Amino acid sequence: MQQKKRVKFVNKNRTQFLKVLKQRVDAYFEENKIDKHANKTMVFKSIVMLSLYTLPIIAIYVFNPLPNWAVLICYAISGFGIAGVGMGVMHDANHGAYSKNKLVNSIMGGTLNILGGFDVNWKSQHNILHHTYTNITHLDEDIDQRLKMRWSPFFKWHPIQKYQHIYAFFAYCLATLSWVIMKDYKQFFTYSKNGVNKMSSSEYAWNFFKLFFYKILYITYIILIPIWVLGYNGWLIFGGLLLMHAIGGFFLSTVFQLAHVVEGADFPMPNDKGEIENEWAIHQLATTADFGHDNAFLTWFAGGLTHQIEHHLFPDICHVHYPQIAKYVQQTADEFGLPYNNNPGYFAALKSHIVMLKKIWLAK
Numbered sequence: 343m344q345q346k347k348r349v350k351f352v353n354k355n356r357t358q359f360l361k362v363l364k365q366r367v368d369a370y371f372e373e374n375k376i377d378k379h380a381n382k383t384m385v386f387k388s389i390v391m392l393s394l395y396t397l398p399i400i401a402i403y404v405f406n407p408l409p410n411w412a413v414l415i416c417y418a419i420s421g422f423g424i425a426g427v428g429m430g431v432m433h434d435a436n437h438g439a440y441s442k443n444k445l446v447n448s449i450m451g452g453t454l455n456i457l458g459g460f461d462v463n464w465k466s467q468h469n470i471l472h473h474t475y476t477n478i479t480h481l482d483e484d485i486d487q488r489l490k491m492r493w494s495p496f497f498k499w500h501p502i503q504k505y506q507h508i509y510a511f512f513a514y515c516l517a518t519l520s521w522v523i524m525k526d527y528k529q530f531f532t533y534s535k536n537g538v539n540k541m542s543s544s545e546y547a548w549n550f551f552k553l554f555f556y557k558i559l560y561i562t563y564i565i566l567i568p569i570w571v572l573g574y575n576g577w578l579i580f581g582g583l584l585l586m587h588a589i590g591g592f593f594l595s596t597v598f599q600l601a602h603v604v605e606g607a608d609f610p611m612p613n614d615k616g617e618i619e620n621e622w623a624i625h626q627l628a629t630t631a632d633f634g635h636d637n638a639f640l641t642w643f644a645g646g647l648t649h650q651i652e653h654h655l656f657p658d659i660c661h662v663h664y665p666q667i668a669k670y671v672q673q674t675a676d677e678f679g680l681p682y683n684n685n686p687g688y689f690a691a692l693k694s695h696i697v698m699l700k701k702i703w704l705a706k
Contacts, residue, residue, distance in 0.1 A: 349475060349612045353621035360623035360655075363674040367656065367667050378659045380440050387642070387662075388431045392453065395423025399564070406572045413574065417582030421589025424457050424518055428594050430645030430661065432457075436465050437657045455556040457590075458522040458564070462549050463529040466539040473657060477602055477609050477629035478618070484598060485609075489513045493599075494609050495705035507699040514595035515588035522560065522587075526553065593644075600691040601650035604631050604698050606683040626654040627675060631683035632668070633691035640688055641665060651682065 371378055380388075398416035402408060408416070434440045435450035454461045467483050475481035477494070485493035491513055492503045530553055533539035534546060541549060564583060568574045601607075608628040612618050618625055634640045634648040641648045646661025652668055653661065675682040685691035 348616065349478060349481065350615075350617050351622040351625060352617045352619055353624075354619050357621060357624065357678060359674060359678045359680060360621065362677075363623070363655070363671060366670045366674060367659075370667060370670065371663075376663070377442075378439070378663065379442055380434065380660045381662060384434075384440070384660055384662045388450065391423060391426035391431050393423075394426050395420050395457070398423070402568060402574075403572065407574070410575075410578055413578055414582050414585060417586040418589060421586040422593070424586065424590025425593035425597075426643060426645075427453055427457060428459075428518075428590065428645075429597060429647055430643070432461070432464075433645055433647075434660050436461055437469065439658050439660045455552075456560070458518060458557075458560045458587075460521070460526040460530070460553055460556060462539065462552070463526050463533065466533045467529065469657070470538060473654060474622075476626060476654065477607065479609060479611065485603065489516075492699075492702050493603050495702050496609065496611060499703075503703045506703060507696045510599075510699060511592065511596075514599070515592045517591035517595045519584070519587035519591060522557065526557070596692065596695075597644050597647050600633055600685070600688070600695050601631055601647065602629060603702075604683070604685065604691060604694040605701075606681065606694075607631050607698070623655060624680060627651060627680050627682065630654050631685060631691070631694075633685035634687045635665070635668065635684060637687060651684075 370376075398419040402413055402416050405412075431440075432451050432454040435447045436454070438444075438447050440447050440450050451461050451465075454464055472482050472484045477485060479485070479494040479496040487493070487497040490500055490502055491506055491510060492499065530539075530549070534541055565579055568579045569576050607630065610618055610620070610625065610628065620628065630651045632649050632651050634644075637648070641664075646664040647653060649661070649664035649668055652659075652664040652671055655671065656667065659667070672682045672684075685694055
């Protein structure tokens with residue numbers, strides 16, 4: 343992606359929405375003497391999610407040789423671990439929301455690297471591009487056009503996209519695997535070139551080293567050692583790897599897509615002056631949707647990303663607090679006559695996503 347001209351958000355109506363909302367949310371934490379970062383529940387959850395990913399892989403090592411079916415089950419469980427760590431551990435940490443301590447955030451955010459990703463790239467794509475320019479075509483890479491997908495009505499139209507509501511879910515299964523194969527390498531060089539990730543020469547060299555170190559480490563422990571040292575069949579390991587990433591990629595991708603590519607979510611474009619005629623906070627309300635507030639397990643497993651509106655407005659607050667602050671967000675949005683998009687459950691949001699993919703195809 344070529345970095346486009348910087349887009350500005352203009353609070354044309356001089357609304358006090360964000361100021362009032364921040365006061366209410368801050369008051370909630372102060373009155374209840376609650377820290378905005380991780381609590382004991384979050385720490386326990388982190389242990390569970392990291393164990394969900396690592397223990398099955400350890401089992402493949404320790405109980406070698408496992409029967410083929412057991413190896414595949416181990417990889418499948420680790421796939422849920424990828425989703426759990428991705429949504430509920432490294433996500434908070436890379437936003438600086440896990441802890442006040444930068445080292446703790448760095449360590450927990452770095453768990454992405456053991457999943458096959460690269461935290462340096464992720465911060466650039468997610469924290470800078472997605473959170474700043476949410477649903478703005480050509481700037482938000484989360485909706486960037488790839489694999490013949492059209493997540494925005496402003497991208498090039500192809501006849502095959504008539505069926506994108508079907509093949510989208512196969513594409514989602516490839517999301518985390520693309521980190522390992524191609525995406526991270528491309529992003530690293532692109533972001534350093536176009537200024538998204540501004541680095542000194544020493545920082546560039548260090549991050550360049552880390553990128554290839556973590557990729558080699560990942561390929562070594564997930565593929566090479568099981569085949570060359572432990573003696574597992576190569577096709578079995580590659581099949582398990584595909585299964586693991588299909589599960590992890592599917593859940594990670596759908597949860598994020600259900601927050602932005604659904605009915606009611608807008609795709610604003612800047613005017614001729616490069617301006618979005620809304621303040622940033624109102625832009626987040628217009629482009630983001632919640633789902634499944636009443637499903638405690640879904641909220642737990644999805645790392646609070648069932649509350650994406652709250653996350654986009656307060657990315658520096660740990661997700662375990664989102665269910666509590668959601669009422670303040672909705673109340674304040676209602677008072678200011680602003681949208682608060684909330685689908686009642688996962689499948690309702692999934693249906694809305696499918697409908698939206700069809701509508702985007704029709705928008706020639």
